[in-house]
Amino acid sequence: MSKLKPAPTLDDVARKAGVSTATVSRCLNTPDRVVEATRKRVQSAIEALGYTPNFAARVMAAKRTFTIGAIIPTMENAIFARGLQAFQEELHQHGYTLLVSSSAYKPATEEEQIRTLVARGADGLLLIGHDRAPHIYEFLQRRDIPALVAWSFSPDGRLPSIGFDNRAAMYELAQRVFDLGHRRLAVISGITHGNDRARLRLDGVRDAVRQRGLDPQGLQVIETPYEIENGADAFARLMSQDTPPTAVMCGNDVLAAGALLRAQDMGLKVPQDVSITGFDDIELARILRPALTTVHVPHREMGGKAAKALIEMVEKRAPAAGEHLFTHIVERQSLGPANSA
C-alpha cells in the first residue's frame, strides 16, 4: 500500500534551491526584484518538485516588500558600521534587503528619513537610541510599522530595544580610572541634546564621581560633535589649564583618537603624563599608539540579534521582547596610574 505523498511546500522549494523561504516568496510575487540566477534556481526547484503555490503563501508574501530600513546618526568613523554589517548579513539570510540612511545627528533629518522609508514601503525600521519627539512614535504606530531601537537598552522606551546600558558601562570605566588613583578627571563628551547614548555615558561618569564622595559639579565637561579634530581641540583646552586633569575620559573612540593625537603633538606622554579613555572599541582603538583603553560594545552580536528580533516583529506582527547586552572594559595602553606631578 503506497502512502499518499504530501504536497511539496514552500520550505521544500527553499531547501532544494538552497535559498530562504522569503526568497522563494519573492520569486513568486515580485520576480523582478530577484537576481536572475537565483530566480532560475528557484524556478528549477519548483518544476522539479511540482510545487504549486497555495493561497496562504501568496497572501503571506504579497503584503511585504522584504525591505528593512535603518537610520543611523553617521556613516563616518565606522561607529555603526560593524553592527550594521552584522544586521545586514542576518537580514540577507532571511531574504531581506537593507536600506540605510544617515541623519548626521539631526532630529529633523531623521524624521524625514523615517517618513521616506515608510513611504518607500519598508517592512520595518531599525533606529538608534530612544531620544525622539513623541509624534514620530505616533506616526510609526499609526502606520503600523514595526520598529526597534539598538545601541541603547531601556526596558521602558517607547520601542523595544536591543542594546547595552551606556550609563553602567561608563560608570564601570570611571571606577577603574578612580581605582588607578586619578582624582582630577575631565570628560570630552558628544553632544548630549537629542542623544541618549551620549547623555547616559556622561551620567555614568557623574555617578562614579558621586560614589567617591566628590562633587559632580566639579567635573569638567566639554561637549563637542564626534569628530577627531573636535576631540583634539577639546583636549588642548583641558590641558592648557593651570591644574590640568590627570585623566580625560572621552565619549567615544573618535574623540579619544583626537585627544591622543593632540597629546603627541603637545609632547605629552600617554599614559605617563595623562590618561585617555574611549568608548565603542571600534578598529581605531586597536590601531592608535598607545592603543586605547575603552569600553567594548558587542557590535556584531547586537546587529545580528536586532535583525532577528525585527524580522520576528515583521513576520509575526508581534512586539519584540528587547534584550540587554553586556559591555566590558578592554585594557590597552592609554590608561595608567595617576601621575604624582
Add this chain to the structure above:
Amino acid sequence: MSKLKPAPTLDDVARKAGVSTATVSRCLNTPDRVVEATRKRVQSAIEALGYTPNFAARVMAAKRTFTIGAIIPTMENAIFARGLQAFQEELHQHGYTLLVSSSAYKPATEEEQIRTLVARGADGLLLIGHDRAPHIYEFLQRRDIPALVAWSFSPDGRLPSIGFDNRAAMYELAQRVFDLGHRRLAVISGITHGNDRARLRLDGVRDAVRQRGLDPQGLQVIETPYEIENGADAFARLMSQDTPPTAVMCGNDVLAAGALLRAQDMGLKVPQDVSITGFDDIELARILRPALTTVHVPHREMGGKAAKALIEMVEKRAPAAGEHLFTHIVERQSLGPANSA
C-alpha cells in the same frame, strides 16, 4: 499706472519659506513625507503669497519620490563615507533623501539592491565603478532609471561617471617610489575581479614598472579583500622572503594600515627598513604613525558633483556629461629612500 503683479511662483514660495523648490513640491504632493515644522512654514508662505500651484508644477512633482539610492561596496573603514556624506548634503539641499545599500563587494548583492531601490521608487542611482554584468545596465535602461558612476572616471563606460583615473593616480605614485631608488616593489592589492578601481590601480603600478624597462611579470602581487588584518598578513608573507621588497604599495589605506601595524610588530622601521604606501587618503592615513604617504582622492568634491549631476539627470531627463577629477600624492612619513641593505 499700476503694473499687473505677476502671480507668485513655486520659487517665490520656496524663497519665502527658506526651503528648496523640491521641498515645496513635496509639501503639495506628498505632505506626509515632510517634517511637520517645514510643512507649516511652507503652508504659511503659500498663504502669505496667495500661491496657487499650477498644473505644470503638479506634474513635475507627482512623478517623483525625491529619493535617491546609492549602492556602495562597504560601510566599514569609511572608504566611501566622506564622499557619500557630501553627496547626501548636496541632495538634501535640493530636497532629496538618500537611501544607501552596501553590497559587501558582491555583484549578486549589488544587483539585488539595485532591483530593490528601483522597486522602492528611487528617482536615480549612484553606483561605484563600472564593472557589472550587461543585463544590469539593460535593466536600468528598460526601467528608465538615471544612474551615475562615481569613484572611477571612464569616458566610455556604459554610464556617465564622475570620478578619477585610478590607473594614472597609482602610476604617478609608483613613479615617485622608483624615483626614491626602490627597485624591489611588491603590491598588496584589493581583489581585482569585479572591481575596476582595484584592477586599474594595479595596472598603474605595472605601467610604471614597464616604463622603467623592468618586467611587470617580476612584480610581486598579493590580492586580498580590503581589511586591516588582510593587509597585515600579506605584508608578513612578503617580508618573510629571502629578498623582501624595499617598498610595498597597497591598494588602499586600509591594507596599508595593516601592513604598517604588522611592520611594527615585526620590529621593522618604516620607512628606514621598508616603505609602505596607501591610496584614498581617508582619516586613517593621518592617524597612523608614521603617517601614511598616499593618493589623495577628492572625496567631498566628488560626492557634491555627483549629486548635482544626478539631480540634473533626474529633473531634466538628460544624460550627464561626466567629469574627470584629479588626485594628488600626499607625502607623509611612510615612504622614504630605498635602503641600501
